[in-house]
Structures are given as C-alpha cells and as structure tokens.
Amino acid sequence: MSIFSKHFPLGLGTSRFPISGPNDTKGIEKSVQLVCKALESGVTYIDVGYNYSAGMAPFVLKEAFQQTDRPFSVTAKVMYGQDRTADDARRRVELYLKTMGLKKVQYFTCWTIWNYCIFEKIMKKGGIYEGALRMKEEGIIDHICCSLHAVPGDIQKIIESKAFEGITISYSMLSAANMLPVLDAAYENDIGISVMNPLGGGVIAQNKEYFSFACGDKDEGNTVHAALRFVKAHPAVDLVLGGVKNEEELKDSLSVFTRPDPEPPAERLERVMKSVAGLEDFCTGCKYCEGCPQGIPTPAIMQARNALLFAPAASYNRMEPEELLYHIQMFRPLLHDEGWLPETAENPCIKCGKCEKQCTQKLGIIEAVADTYRRAGQVYFTKEAHKERLRELLYQKGYKKVGLYPNGGFSNLIIRLYQEFFGEPEFEWLQFNSDPKMWGQMADERLVHGPDEIIGLKPDIVLICTYKYDQDIFDSLRQYEEQGVRLEKLHRAEEMPWVF
Secondary structure, eight states: OOTTTTSOSEEEEOSOOSOOSTTOHHHHHHHHHHHHHHHHTTOOEEEOOTTTTTTTHHHHHHHHHHHOOOOOEEEEEEEBTTBOBHHHHHHHHHHHHHHHTOSOEEEEEEEEEOSHHHHHHHHSTTBHHHHHHHHHHHTSEEEEEEEEOSOHHHHHHHHHHTOOSEEEEEOSTTTHHHHHHHHHHHHHTTOEEEEEOTTTTTHHHHTTTTTGGGOOTTSTTOHHHHHHHHHHHSTTEEEEEEEOSSHHHHHHHHHHHSSOOSSOHHHHHHHHHHHHHTOTTOOOOOOTTOOOTTOOOHHHHHHHGGGGGSOOOOBTTBOOOHHHHHHHHHHHHHHHTTOOOOSSSOOOOOOOOHHHHHOTTOOOHHHHHHHHHHHHHHTTOSHHHHHHHHHHHTTTSOOSEEEEESOSHHHHHHHHHHHHHHOSOSSEEEEEOSOGGGTTOEETTEEEEOGGGHHHHOOSEEEEOOSTTHHHHHHHHHHHHTTTOEEEESSOTTOOOSOO
16 A cells, blocks of 8 residues: 555646636636545645746635535645755745645655666755655654656666655656656565556547557547556556646546546556567667667667657647647657767667567667667757857857846756856856745846846846746737847757756
8 A cells, every 4th residue: 555545546647737828717717626526536645846827826726625625635736946055945835825725735755766866866865855855854844755856777776776755757658668667666665656648648649540559449439538547557656647728628537537447457567568569661660770789779769769650649739830849749758768968979889780670569769779779869869969059149248137037947947058168157146036926036056037127237148938828928928128138049949948
C-alpha cells in the first residue's frame, strides 16, 4: 500500500481549466464548478501548480473548497531554480496555503526533477528537501513527493534512494517499453505512482484509429478508455491524472474508473505490449541499438520519431504549421525525458551499421538519425543555435538593462546560458511578471517587478521568454515600444521551445 492507494484512481489535473486570465470571470466560474463536480463524483487527489491555468488554478481551488465539504488532497509544488533553499521552499508553500485558503497541504512535491544532478542539489544541506522535512515535522505538509522528467536510469536511482514517498511520472503506451522498469522499481519499494500524460500528450487521443490495438473485446472500441486502462493496469500505478476543460471531459474520464477494468489488468498489460512490439515502423524501445561509438542516443531518437507516424496534436498554443507540430511532438521527449540537445546540427554518424544490425524491427536507423539532425538544425534545436540567438539579441549591444518577461524556467535558462557562452554581462538583468503575487518577491536572487515598472526602470530591451504565451505578452507590452523600449521574442516563428 502506497500513500496514493487511498485515493480514487482518477486525479484531477488543473492545468487545462477554461481560463484566459485573472479577468475571465466566466472561465473562473466554470472551473470552480468543474472542481466541485469532480469532488462530488469521488475524486480526492488534486494536482496543482502555482502557474497552472494562467496562474488562476489555486484561486479556483480556494473558491471550490469553500463551496463543498467533500474530502480532498492537494499538492504544493516547489521547483529547483526558482527556489533553492529550505527557506525558499517554506515561502513557496506558504504562498500556496494563502492562495488556496488552507492551513496545510497533503503532498509537498519537488517539481520537475530533470536529472540526478538536480536531485542531488535538492538534497543538499539547507536545500529544498530539508525545508520539506521541517514542514512535515511541523504538520504543514503530510508527505514528500516529486515529479520526475529524468531518463529512466536516473528515475530508478532516485526511487531507490527512498527520499520520496510518491512520484509523478510521464507514462503511456508510447513510453511503456522504457518506463516499465521504473514502475517495477517503484512497486518493489512501495512508492506511490501518479501518472501524467497518460494519452501521450494528446497523441493517442488524436490518433484513435492508429492506436485501436489497445482495445480489448470489452472496451467497446473506445481507444482513449483502453489507453487509460492500460496505464492503470500496472500494479504500481495508483493515480492517473486527467486534465479537463469541461464537464463532458470530466464525465468521460470518470466513466473509465468508476467500474472495474473489464479485462484482467495483467492480461491487458501483456496484450498491449505485444501489440506495440508488432507495430510497423514503430520503435518499441527495446534499446538493442544503443552503444553508438559516436555517442548518438539512438534508442531515444528512434522512440521520439514514433511521433512522425501519426497526425500531430496542437501544442503550446501552436495550431499550425503541421511541420512545427511534428517537431514539437518529436523533440519534446528528447529534451524533456532524455535531456538531449545536440551541440550542433552536424550529424556525427559514421554509418558503421552497428545499430541497424541489432535492431529487432529492422528500422532504417542510419537514415533516421541523419534526418533527425537535419530537422534539429531546421528548428534551431541545438546549443550552437541558442548561443547565436543570444548573441544576436543581447551580446555587445551596449545595453545597460535587459528585462526578461516573465521570470521562471525560461529566464533562468537565458541567464545561465548567457553566462556560459559569454561570461558575466555588462548589463543588469531585470525580471518582470504579470502575476501580482510575484511582485516584490525574490526569484533566483533577483527581484520580480510588475509590468507597470517597465517605464520607471527603463530597460533597453524586454525579451519575452515564454513560448506558449509569447504573442499575448508581446501584444500586452506594445505600449512600451512607443516609449523607447525594444521588444523581442526569444523564439522565432519556426523555433522549438528552449524549455518544455
């Protein structure tokens, strides 16, 4: 029994509420009703981050909790980089408590651990984990958990450290071959598992016919339901997180978990895995092709290229062009799950053929690797491209002040990369955010300012860092261009996100 075993198997994700911003009264009301409906239907686990649903998810939850007496458990997520110390972790949790109107939260989550190195930083004396331990002793939190985006090997090491009582991982039919050893390790160590992206980031839902093999005799031909049942079939999985934007989606997800799986879970797991292995041109993730003498991560590349086999889903507010959607779908797991970003777009493959000789599916790996590097160059998915972009935007421009909008993962990366590429800047970094809760707060040892302070602080340039909302932010800041502030987007139209 894990700490998540007591919960209804569907967890409520809060990142897809139908809210455009803090002034969207209608969207907020609909979202509050969604939460109340979920709780009244038996959902007890709610996954929330402070920036979910345009930053309004915690406020929605506060309103919903005041309108129902149903039991619930929530997360408070603390990300290394934005927060680093035990005191930072406490301040972040206190902000969650204040925003949601609570005295405690059940699950403290070390949010988005990319690799084992980040885990070690979290665990350092005086760090985030120490802060969590103190808050647990004081009864402010009940359990210490994490969400992991690292490679499977690193995830297994973190599981075996037994630092966390529960973990959240990305798992679906698309990643099952790689992630099954992770689930087995968690099960053996009695660590609870909650699953995000159970439909492969929307890919499975967008390509129901392609993935129809997931359906057993009693799934009534519903690929989405079958895919969700597959995720829950592994005994380590306690929770399947479902983000919803309307009551129809909530009702549909609830229908999967309000009755027992019509197929024995072990049989479902075995049947679907056999079907995945038999897909034409589909990389099953067996990893027999690993061990490239040039260090090319061939298993990760071939798994990521599965995305090219079916229609892409809209991603990060991008509805088109189709080629960009394909690239987001393909490169996201390479960076997000594998930590792979090539130095340059030059293909280091020497065509020795070792990988193809070992491939059980007889895939054209040499050609696929060459195409992947070509695509990486096309969408600036290289360290060299990032360096040249920062050179073009900021290096030796005579700037005295450079504004980054908004502060967060993107701005932290820009500051770090600039220093790595060019050394200490000759200008001052300024951080801006539209969220009033952030104004006057310290983020990564820098003060966060509101947009109204742009004119008073007089940055030479404001660089819009985010990918998903870059055009919305650009439009909201146009007024400052008339007053001499240069506005630029970090990402070009055809470019991949620097952070996923």
